[in-house]
Amino acid sequence: MAEYVLTYMLGHEREVLARLVSQVERKWDSRHGQSLAGRKVLIVGTGDIGQTVAQFLVPFGVELYGIASEARKQAPFVEVGAMADLPRLVGEVDYVINLLPNTPNTHDIYNAALFKQFKPTGLFINVGRGVAVVDADLVEALKEGHLAGAVIDVCRQEPLPQRHPFWTAWACC
Secondary structure (H helix, E strand, O other): OHHHHHHHHHHHHOOHHHHHHHHHOOOOOOOOOOOOOOOEEEEEOOOHHHHHHHHHHHHHOOEEEEEOOOOEOOOOOOEEEOHHHHHHHHOOOOEEEEOOOOOHHHOOOEOHHHHOOOOOOOEEEEOOOHHHEOHHHHHHHHHHOOOOEEEEOOOOOOOOOOOOHHHOOOEEO
């Protein structure tokens, strides 16, 4: 899981997909990619998997923030807030990584109101459960520019139907 998350974070910073498009179109791409160093990362779900992802990211020089059922001090996070802190923190970070399990309390957390709080340059990575995301709200948020993109590893319905809007939205499935 940690390698999957890191792959997409590095791909986003280094603009790998845009560079591949340029290559296919035979256009010289002189962009300079960015680094993960100094980026702020919010891990929503700081249990065992969240801790593993956090430890994997530490060597890249990111600032780690977390969300848990209750606010607490927890290394290596700068801050671990409660679920009530989620709207504030998504607006302060460059990456939001959802690792929440499927419980009645985690359904539809990522909705229109929350996506409006994201930084327009932020990337949402959902590797938790698909039921945490209101699909239509994520598609609309991407269209409206409330966030830069989304990596969708899990969906409410799997396999994802061919006509699902995630296939054409600026999301990586």
